[in-house]
Amino acid sequence: MATLNDVFVTLFPDRPAGKDPFAQAPFMPTDIFAYVAHLLERSGAYHHIVPEVPSEPHCPYRRIVVDDAMRARARDLGRTWRRSPIPPGRLLPPVPGTVEALWLDLGQFRDVPVFVQLNDRAEAPGWWARCLELMMICDEACEDIGFDTGNPFFAMVSEPYREGEGFERVQHGPFSLSSAAEDLLCVQAKSRTPSVGCTPRSLSHHLALLPPRGQVRARWVDPLFADGAKVEERQLGLLLVPFPYRVNDEAFRPAGIDPGDHFGWFTVEQTWLPLNDDKYRRGLLVDFVLGLVAEARAKGARVDGVVLPELALNFEQFSSLARALAKDAEIDFLVSGISSDKSKREGNFVAIMPFFLLGAERDPEITGWEGLILIREKHHRWKIDARQIKDYNLVGLNRRRNWWEQLTILRRSLDLLVYRGNTTLTTLICEDLARVDPCQAVVRGVGPNLLIALLMDGPQIRDRWPARYATVLAEDPGTSVLSLTSFGLIARQNDVGEFPESRSVALWKDEKSGVCVLDLPAENDAIVLELEAVDKEERTLDGRRDHGSAIRWQYGRHLPIAGRKVPEWIRSGTAPQKSSSDQDAR
Known part of the structure; x- marks a missing residue:
């Protein structure tokens, strides 16, 4: 012993x-x-x-x-x-x-x-x-x-x-x-x-x-410079963009089958994205998101962060959007799922561009900020079974076998970012929210104030798995959880017609509020979720108080946002796969 x-x-x-x-x-x-x-x-x-x-x-x-x-x-x-x-x-x-x-x-x-x-x-x-x-x-x-x-x-x-x-x-x-x-x-x-x-x-x-x-590696990331003017602010507005809005039949494809024919690998082709060399359409997608920010503010909502779901973008499109948002001093961060990292390794990643780390040094003309982009990979492969193939009508995958997401998992890590001086922000990707493993031990041990989970999933409703696991983390350690999915698979499930039609693209759960389901009304393209920071006193098991130094982010309100002059391919989920400079906005 x-x-x-x-x-x-x-x-x-x-x-x-x-x-x-x-x-x-x-x-x-x-x-x-x-x-x-x-x-x-x-x-x-x-x-x-x-x-x-x-x-x-x-x-x-x-x-x-x-x-x-x-x-x-x-x-x-x-x-x-x-x-x-x-x-x-x-x-x-x-x-x-x-x-x-x-x-x-x-x-x-x-x-x-x-x-x-x-x-x-x-x-x-x-x-x-x-x-x-x-x-x-x-x-x-x-x-x-x-x-x-x-x-x-x-x-x-x-x-x-x-x-x-x-x-x-x-x-x-x-x-x-x-x-x-x-x-x-x-x-x-x-x-x-x-x-x-x-x-x-x-x-x-x-x-x-x-x-x-x-x-699992838990990296602590604090601001590089003195905090900016937002340190004392108690309000936070997140623009949630559930892109892609449609996922076509070609998106889910077999990538290999094991010799015993028991399972196969699948990949997700981002048919909703324009080609990397199609600068015109890539610019239209950036303009679309910028337009949503402008529309949200025109309706009296605040937008401090922009969030897109799992596999919404690739690294090039993420960088283009970040480059545009860098000029908006009110945007603190951009979070999105991406399909490749900086080295062009393909997979399933979450990227965050934390402009807030620049603090008071932030300037619209600042350069070299791309080095701030933090990228980490998904920790678990998605397993698609016969039920999901049927529910989403994934015609490219055979129902007789299970399909596993083709991923190389090189490392498991979490980035814990210090935000506004007293908040920690972290992100998870889909299954990472549900699996009980060292990643969960880090979340429970550190107790981040705000956790954003990016999904490519069905409706975010009270009876499904994201709500269950968000509730667990909201109780212990008290983390406020946002889950956001693209609308694409929800739309496919609605088309099948075996379940009640849903437009629930996001879900919020904090320690005090009940589960809040965020629906995207028809003819709308995004949701603004407004949150409020509340001081909370906590005690240890031995009875020590922290004198109210803990922060809890609570639900405030949410409202839908509709874009203007939205290119048809953005809503249809099928981007033209050749470069063009034609005006395709309607």
Whole structure:
């Protein structure tokens, strides 16, 4: 059985050989957090933690009781550690003496096994309370880490990632705030603390213990420059463009069949997009989206972000649209599913152009921003079965076999973007929302304030899978979830006629509101979803408050938007497959 000493040596293999790991506490609170949080989880000690209730009858069973004095001590020590002056010649504030004493005290248990089967009425091992107190202090020391550039511990970790040319350095955000071996665990900043359940995630406000980097990479991306004027704004408007509006018969095609004829590979041909060398029609598609932005604002709606669904664009079309939106100072970001990355590798990706990372430096004439485009791939292949082939009338696929999306999955990663100083924004692609795997562990651990899931799916209604999984994340950790699908497969299902006709292209769920279904009325092309930021106080499992520092994005309203002079091929889903400069707008 591994001992406390064994675990430390394993987690921190780069520490000088022969040096007693408990002779001196690590300089970084994130390193202490990594170690003690891992011990509390690995031993099962975390679920014995309860806040003290003075009037409660005596409990004969094992508990780690946290009282007001322990909480106050953790807050005071954490604040002192974070705010202490950095001595000359040093890079970090000194470790408080009380933390050093607790660390030295923990060392007396170095040869104790991490896990021991205990009798129900046995006392809690002595090291459990030491680990808990150290975890609480380190969590408090890291208040606003990842959000406040003045936090000395985040500056220490993130500075090496600032190297590089121009905006390309945003591609190198830290995957862990700890020096612990990343093939065993990672530590990342945190946005939301679950208000339900009894898990290790419930024990911290500011730091999250995450899976190893090999399972999933969680990259923290904070603004490159000082925040701009929108930091204090509490309203957010998203223009949702459910393009393509039609998916023709040629879009879903076989790409290979296994020798036993049990399954096949399929690909999705983006027949709704003009050719890359057709600059005229590519420009028309850009103008179409810009026109929707203008129409939305003309109706009194705000548009801060533009969102398109899974596989809506390719990289070239995404870049063209981003280039046009860059000139609009009110647009903070563009998110879309794309079919290839910057290297032209084909697949299923989500791209985000986060203009907000430029902060106050943003200028309509700024150049080189293309280096800010963040792209990550889908984590799971779509499996199409006979039922889906029938429901969507996918005539190009044989119903006698299952079909898997032809994807090469090179890596699993999530980008967690700091937005407006106090929000984290991330994206998922279709099945990534539903599958229980390390990606979900990151979402639940960090608790992003806003999650956008891009789909190519059927109607976004209360009874289908996106609503179920959005509800789960809205409850734990409290993440607000938007799912958006293109209208194309909904239209095909409506044509089949076996289900009630639907125009539900998006769905919103936050911690407070019920499931909100967003319908696209006929003759409309987009929806504006307006959200409001609300402060929320959260408590950890040990009873510590965050004094209302958490942010929840709540539903405000939504309204449909119709485009003007829309080219027929945009709505029909079949773009002419040869270059042309003919005026085809109607």
